[in-house]
Amino acid sequence: MRGTVIIFVKAPVAGRVKTRLGREIGYGRAAALFRIMTQRTIAESLKGEWRTVLAVDPPSATHDSARFWPSNVARVPQGGGDLGARMARGFRNAPEGPVIIIGADAPAMRARHLRAAFVALRGADAVFGPAEDGGYWLIGLNRRRAAPELFKGVRWSTKHALKDTLKTLPPDFDVRLLDRLADVDEARDLAVIRPAAAAH
Numbered sequence: 001m002r003g004t005v006i007i008f009v010k011a012p013v014a015g016r017v018k019t020r021l022g023r024e025i026g027y028g029r030a031a032a033l034f035r036i037m038t039q040r041t042i043a044e045s046l047k048g049e050w051r052t053v054l055a056v057d058p059p060s061a062t063h064d065s066a067r068f069w070p071s072n073v074a075r076v077p078q079g080g081g082d083l084g085a086r087m088a089r090g091f092r093n094a095p096e097g098p099v100i101i102i103g104a105d106a107p108a109m110r111a112r113h114l115r116a117a118f119v120a121l122r123g124a125d126a127v128f129g130p131a132e133d134g135g136y137w138l139i140g141l142n143r144r145r146a147a148p149e150l151f152k153g154v155r156w157s158t159k160h161a162l163k164d165t166l167k168t169l170p171p172d173f174d175v176r177l178l179d180r181l182a183d184v185d186e187a188r189d190l191a192v193i194r195p196a197a198a199a200h
Contacts, residue, residue, distance in 0.1 A: 003050045003098040003118050006090045008078065009038050011061040011068055018105070024187040035068070037184065038104040042070060045102075047111035050118065055090050055101075084151025091141055091150075098142045102129075106137035106183045113138070113178060120176040126169060129178040134159030137181050147173070
């Protein structure tokens with residue numbers, strides 16, 4: 001299946017990743033959990049026929065292969081700006097074909113979800129994986145048509161993120177939605193990890 005999956009990852013360093021969760025359970029534990037979730041996400045992303053790329057933050061971690069991420073997975077720096085600017089850059093710089101961007105903190109995400117997103121993009125202009133908190137764990141574009149206002153004015157890390165992003169798309173875009181999944185940002189979200197780990 002032709003296309004690219006870009007996983008946005010941060011170096012799992014205590015105090016620099018999952019800080020909201022870290023304030024509740026300890027920064028070291030939060031970083032360790034994020035590392036586990038990242039490893040699971042990468043493993044699932046490698047089960048398909050698409051290309052997988054890690055978009056890494058901070059840029060200095062791009063070349064830190066063995067310590068954090070599999071050395072055989074391509075990586076690029078996320079670059080500067082807010083999340084919208086960084087994702088827009090990811091779409092812009094990706095190879096030809098449909099592109100899907102995901103984070104690494106939705107434990108129930110499986111390769112079948114990525115496959116479903118690519119199938120949707122055969123006909124749709126955009127696809128989203130809604131998150132329980134009003135954000136989204138996946139965004140995909142087939143890139144056959146431009147979306148010049150994409151991510152403009154989105155209120156990131158709020159319950160409005162998905163609705164805001166949808167409003168930045170051209171009104172005639174065909175948009176499809178995938179399964180709603182939970183992501184892990186706070187201690188109360190940790191309940192999703194155990195059942196997700198058992199899901200296939």
